[in-house]
Amino acid sequence: MAIKTPVSLNGVLNVPEPAAADRSAPARPETFDAVGAMPAQPAPSPKLQIRGLNVFYGTFRAVRDVDLAIPGRSVTAIIGPSGCGKSTFLRTLNRMHELVPGTRVEGSVRLDGADVYATDVDPVELRRVVGMVFQRPNPFPTMSIYDNVVAGVRLTGRRAKSELDGIVESSLRRAALWSEVKDKLKENGTSLSGGQQQRLCIARALAVDPEVILMDEPASALDPIATLRIEELIAELRETYTIVIVTHNMQQAARVSDQTAFFSMGDDRAGYLVEFGPTSRIFTNPLHQLTEDYVSGRFG
Numbered sequence: 653m654a655i656k657t658p659v660s661l662n663g664v665l666n667v668p669e670p671a672a673a674d675r676s677a678p679a680r681p682e683t684f685d686a687v688g689a690m691p692a693q694p695a696p697s698p699k700l701q702i703r704g705l706n707v708f709y710g711t712f713r714a715v716r717d718v719d720l721a722i723p724g725r726s727v728t729a730i731i732g733p734s735g736c737g738k739s740t741f742l743r744t745l746n747r748m749h750e751l752v753p754g755t756r757v758e759g760s761v762r763l764d765g766a767d768v769y770a771t772d773v774d775p776v777e778l779r780r781v782v783g784m785v786f787q788r789p790n791p792f793p794t795m796s797i798y799d800n801v802v803a804g805v806r807l808t809g810r811r812a813k814s815e816l817d818g819i820v821e822s823s824l825r826r827a828a829l830w831s832e833v834k835d836k837l838k839e840n841g842t843s844l845s846g847g848q849q850q851r852l853c854i855a856r857a858l859a860v861d862p863e864v865i866l867m868d869e870p871a872s873a874l875d876p877i878a879t880l881r882i883e884e885l886i887a888e889l890r891e892t893y894t895i896v897i898v899t900h901n902m903q904q905a906a907r908v909s910d911q912t913a914f915f916s917m918g919d920d921r922a923g924y925l926v927e928f929g930p931t932s933r934i935f936t937n938p939l940h941q942l943t944e945d946y947v948s949g950r951f952g
Contacts, residue, residue: 697765699724699864699894700745704759707740707749714740716922718759720913727886727895729905729931732915733952737923738898741915742866745896746782747775763864780804782864783857788873789849791841791856798837800852804860819859827855828885847878851885865889867897871904883908902947906935914943 698721707715715737722728730738743749744757747768761768768778791800801820810816820837824830829851833844841852850870857865867886871879886895886908899905905912912934914926927934927943938944946952 696723698722699764700896701762701765702745702759703762705741705744705761706758707737707744708756708758709752710754713920713922715744716918716920716924718925720925720928722894722896723911724894725890725892726910727890727897727908729909729912730896730898730915731900731902731905731912731946732923732926733917733946734900735921735923736915736917738915739868741923742868742896742898743784745864745866746779746784748779748784750775780808780860781862782866783860783862784866784868785850785853785857785870787869789846789853791844791849791852793840793842795841796838797833797841797844797852800841801855801859803856808860823855823859824852826858826889827851828881828888829855845878847874847881850874850878850882854885862893864894864896867895869898869900872900879904902935902949906931914938914940914946916942916946 700720700722702718702720702722705715705718705720706713718741730742732738740749745761745768749755749757757769763778763782767773768782791797792803795803798820801823802816805816805819810819821830821834824833829848832848833839833852836843841849844852854865854870871882874882883904886897889895890910897905897909909931911929912931913928914934915923916926917923927938927940929939934943935947938947
């Protein structure tokens, strides 16, 4: 099923369109960026389309009425004050929230047009396609570096050593870790530094060939040098993967993302989407005063 892009002329959801100057004028068959320019290309379908999303923990609504279209092969940053539902929203994209008893979701999340909450969708398979990297590095403590990388691959039934060897090397290379660990693959994953452990977790996510990578504050527990390496890695991965990253670091969001979604919290304590658009605009010319107050450090 084809996905329609959000009805918005300014790239911001939940903001009414400007009224057209003349509704009676005949529609032009093509639009042009400038006189003599080539016709403007239609916007590509989003990789992830979220419509009317509400998330509940029991009777408490944690996230309300989120509409968002996330483009593919780019980095989308989710920013906002603590408690506004950023991580909860992120976990609904691959149904990780279902691991918490009493949670439920209303609305829709579509991946390439397919409903990820359809009854015939296996959540485990979904999480292979939409992987996640958590706030703190979490390598499996009883496994070697090698076994950490292929843990998810083995669950798919692929066990030939020659194939696994290739997956380990390619995944560690993509995670910019191969040169640092290639001679100690049998050592425990927890023997690595914090930054290396986080890149090991990214390699583990990459090993199962995902299309989307969700990152929940992946550098918040790291030192500045390790944080820079993670940011450099994100910049490299955006060429191949769709990345959605939650961060409290405004400078980091500005550095690594192509577009930014700003969440805030209402009087009912539910998080909601205030504004979404190109990162450069969100940080320099936001449409909402609340966004400007947050990115300029007046609250949060």
